[in-house]
Amino acid sequence: MIKLAIKDLKLFFKDRRSMLLTFAIPIALITLFAFAFGGAGRSNGDTKISLLVSDLDHTATSKEVIKQFDSLKSLQIKTLPLEDAEKAIKKGSESCVLVIHKGFTDSLKSGAALPLELKYDEAKGMEVGLLQQSLIPTLSMLPFSLGNSKEAMGNKLAKMTGTSNPQVRQTIQTQSNNLFDAISKGISENGSKKKNNPTKSFMGGDIKMTKLVKATNDNQLGLIQAVAGTAVMMLLFSVVGIGMGLLDEKQEGTLKRLLYSPMDPLNILFGKMISANIISIFQLLIMFLFASVVFGLDIISHLPGLLITILATAFACSAFGVLLASFAKNRQQVQGLSTLIILVMSAIGGSMIPLFIMPAIMQKAAVISVNYWSIQGFYDVFWRNLSIFNPTFISRILVLFLIGIILNSLAIVMFRKNILKLT
Amino acid sequence: MIEVKNLKKTYDGREALKGISLAIKDGEFYGLLGPNGAGKTTTISILSSILTADSGEVIIGNYNLEADPKSVKKIIGVVPQEIALYNELSAYQNLMFWGGLYQVPVTELSKRTTELLKLFGLEDRKNDKVKNYSGGMKRRINIASALLHQPKVLFMDEPTVGIDPQSRNLIFEVIEKLHENGMTIVYTTHYMEEAERFCNRIGIIDNGQIIAEGTLDELKSANAVKETIAITFSNLEESNLKEIASFWNDIKQIENTVHFYSSNVKADLSKLVLQCPQLGLEIINIEILKTNLETIFLTLTGKQLRD
Ligand SMILES: Nc1ncnc2c1ncn2[C@@H]1O[C@H](COP(=O)(O)OP(=O)(O)OP(=O)(O)O)[C@@H](O)[C@H]1O
Numbered sequence: 001m002i003k004l005a006i007k008d009l010k011l012f013f014k015d016r017r018s019m020l021l022t023f024a025i026p027i028a029l030i031t032l033f034a035f036a037f038g039g040a041g042r043s044n045g046d047t048k049i050s051l052l053v054s055d056l057d058h059t060a061t062s063k064e065v066i067k068q069f070d071s072l073k074s075l076q077i078k079t080l081p082l083e084d085a086e087k088a089i090k091k092g093s094e095s096c097v098l099v100i101h102k103g104f105t106d107s108l109k110s111g112a113a114l115p116l117e118l119k120y121d122e123a124k125g126m127e128v129g130l131l132q133q134s135l136i137p138t139l140s141m142l143p144f145s146l147g148n149s150k151e152a153m154g155n156k157l158a159k160m161t162g163t164s165n166p167q168v169r170q171t172i173q174t175q176s177n178n179l180f181d182a183i184s185k186g187i188s189e190n191g192s193k194k195k196n197n198p199t200k201s202f203m204g205g206d207i208k209m210t211k212l213v214k215a216t217n218d219n220q221l222g223l224i225q226a227v228a229g230t231a232v233m234m235l236l237f238s239v240v241g242i243g244m245g246l247l248d249e250k251q252e253g254t255l256k257r258l259l260y261s262p263m264d265p266l267n268i269l270f271g272k273m274i275s276a277n278i279i280s281i282f283q284l285l286i287m288f289l290f291a292s293v294v295f296g297l298d299i300i301s302h303l304p305g306l307l308i309t310i311l312a313t314a315f316a317c318s319a320f321g322v323l324l325a326s327f328a329k330n331r332q333q334v335q336g337l338s339t340l341i342i343l344v345m346s347a348i349g350g351s352m353i354p355l356f357i358m359p360a361i362m363q364k365a366a367v368i369s370v371n372y373w374s375i376q377g378f379y380d381v382f383w384r385n386l387s388i389f390n391p392t393f394i395s396r397i398l399v400l401f402l403i404g405i406i407l408n409s410l411a412i413v414m415f416r417k418n419i420l421k422l423t
Numbered sequence: 424m425i426e427v428k429n430l431k432k433t434y435d436g437r438e439a440l441k442g443i444s445l446a447i448k449d450g451e452f453y454g455l456l457g458p459n460g461a462g463k464t465t466t467i468s469i470l471s472s473i474l475t476a477d478s479g480e481v482i483i484g485n486y487n488l489e490a491d492p493k494s495v496k497k498i499i500g501v502v503p504q505e506i507a508l509y510n511e512l513s514a515y516q517n518l519m520f521w522g523g524l525y526q527v528p529v530t531e532l533s534k535r536t537t538e539l540l541k542l543f544g545l546e547d548r549k550n551d552k553v554k555n556y557s558g559g560m561k562r563r564i565n566i567a568s569a570l571l572h573q574p575k576v577l578f579m580d581e582p583t584v585g586i587d588p589q590s591r592n593l594i595f596e597v598i599e600k601l602h603e604n605g606m607t608i609v610y611t612t613h614y615m616e617e618a619e620r621f622c623n624r625i626g627i628i629d630n631g632q633i634i635a636e637g638t639l640d641e642l643k644s645a646n647a648v649k650e651t652i653a654i655t656f657s658n659l660e661e662s663n664l665k666e667i668a669s670f671w672n673d674i675k676q677i678e679n680t681v682h683f684y685s686s687n688v689k690a691d692l693s694k695l696v697l698q699c700p701q702l703g704l705e706i707i708n709i710e711i712l713k714t715n716l717e718t719i720f721l722t723l724t725g726k727q728l729r730d
């Protein structure tokens with residue numbers, strides 16, 4: 001088995017085309033996406049996304065909100081009348097405007113949905129997505145940071161439970177008040193620790209999820225997206241290439257010769273799996289190393305999480321490659337099929353377009369792709385800064401391993417059925 | 424050494440083997456001779472346990488193939504009909520890899536690899552990638568790859584297809600050496616010269632059946648085969664051929680040469696030498712073609728071995 005894997009590795013590193021596919025093209029793509037998503041060269045925070053704001057509410061509260069946005073490192077706020085702002089967007093000189101509609105303050109107090117609107121230029125979706133991402137933490141914290149909201153939160157919670165029973169409402173209000181105090185305390189503690197970063201993201205923006213998470217790396221979001229998205233997509237392409245080695249062996253007759261020997265035929269598949277895993281791990285390491293050296297992605301302080309995610313991703317993806325190869329009859333068949341599957345998975349899984357700027361329904365559909373779990377894993381590590389013991393992170397890693405196990409088992413079945421059958 | 428009983432194999436409704444039985448003794452050189460599609464490769468594939476027969480029994484070196492394929496695989500070597508090597512690896516790396524599958528210790532394996540490369544005259548090219556080899560050189564490595572575990576039985580499926588005479592002679596010498604050292608060899612071919620040169624015994628296979636079996640002499644005498652008088656003329660017209668056919672019905676024309684089939688060469692030869700000039704034909708060459716497997720095959724099946 002090991003001998004087979006070593007042989008595969010030798011063959012792999014001799015093949016210039018697969019080296020190009022595995023290393024050079026992904027590096028080029030990462031560079032491209034890193035600039036496209038604006039992650040490159042922004043690690044010291046001196047380039048800012050500019051955001052136009054039109055305040056139609058004209059209250060003290062709305063002004064306070066604008067001030068909060070302005071204090072964000074990644075944003076450059078300009079207030080303009082709505083008409084002028086829209087003109088600028090149509091002209092192409094600005095990408096979007098945040099409109100604070102009338103009634104904002106009242107809604108904030110009553111806990112109703114906030115009348116905010118982001119009017120944007122569709123062609124600049126990428127930038128807007130990044131913008132949205134940096135607004136969400138502040139927005140979701142507004143009820144807390146602008147005071148007078150204990151009641152608002154209680155109202156909102158009660159509304160969510162849909163009850164009209166006054167006793168239940170009372171209980172909710174009490175509970176909510178306690179929660180509110182705890183969170184406010186958390187904010188002020190965090191705030192005093194890091195003065196220059198007053199907002200902490202409030203994951204998901206849903207009041208029900210009350211966990212406070214540090215998100216200090218938000219200006220690296222574009223870079224993480226570029227590296228993780230591209231690396232996973234390209235990894236899928238290269239593992240399919242490795243899997244196709246099985247079909248080459250069949251076509252060139254070496255499979256027959258392997259079968260003449262006394263070893264168990266399944267070792268041929270296991271050897272492939274091992275070499276696919278080794279190459280995958282190697283490829284991912286190189287990609288992140290590249291991102292670290294060239295774009296300053298901090299891999300050192302995230303090393304354990306990074307390595308775990310790389311292992312899980314490599315395992316899931318190489319199983320995918322081996323399975324595809326054992327399904328098909330010949331190289332051409334795999335090539336067509338795999339390109340289609342990989343492109344679709346990458347598109348819905350967030351490899352090409354960041355998931356957070358996709359509509360909610362697409363974000364839900366993303367879970368069927370390997371890319372999703374893996375990219376989210378990398379987000380957890382680099383952006384959400386989750387520890388490796390965090391249940392969310394662990395669950396993603398487990399999903400990846402589970403995917404790997406299922407695909408590998410299927411591959412064994414298909415290998416027996418398709419590849420070993422020489423008739 | 425090899426005991427095969429009534430092997431049958433059907434591919435998608437087409438019968439490839441219709442009941443093959445063989446008994447091959449230890450140290451014997453057995454030739455399986457047959458035209459394209461006769462079932463040679465199918466037979467070898469079943470004997471080497473990479474294909475399962477629909478029915479029948481195979482025993483190789485006291486092991487039942489079905490019950491204990493692993494033990495059988497350890498003592499057999501197979502040279503496949505197609506060249507099956509890793510083109511991107513060198514000859515040396517290929518041999519080391521293929522030998523490695525048989526658990527030969529590395530130092531011993533390396534020694535045998537070097538010996539085989541020497542034996543096949545490829546020592547000085549051993550570090551070149553196989554893809555840069557000529558067809559003949561690839562064939563040599565293709566054979567060498569089956570020998571690293573020193574098998575007791577060697578199956579060779581048309582090992583000399585499409586090669587230059589130099590490689591061919593070298594391969595023949597190696598094969599003869601292997602046989603002299605006591606290896607049992609099953610050799611499939613559709614070149615009768617090869618079968619005639621090496622084989623102790625020959626089985627003629629056609630349409631998935633052994634239609635005759637024995638030594639070359641046994642096959643000849645059992646089949647009352649005619650010999651061939653080949654006469655080449657300086658010129659040969661369509662009309663001449665008709666005239667010849669009027670007094671000799673068993674003929675075949677190949678350009679300016681006519682093959683006269685005869686069961687009594689001595690008598691027929693003088694007859695022909697007299698008759699042909701009477702038709703105004705000038706004889707420029709006469710050759711007696713010895714009875715060979717081709718003629719035997721022709722007699723048995725009415726078909727040429729090769730198209
Ligand atoms: N994988 C297969 N699927 C279907 N039919 C097959 C397959 N392999 C062989 N056959 C058929 O079985 C018959 C025997 O084939 P086989 O390869 O054993 O012949 P062979 O004697 O080795 O011929 P050749 O001299 O061309 O190598 C042929 O009719 C062939 O078409």
Ligand SMILES: [Mg+2]
Nearest residue numbers: 463464465504
């Ligand atoms: Mg054949």
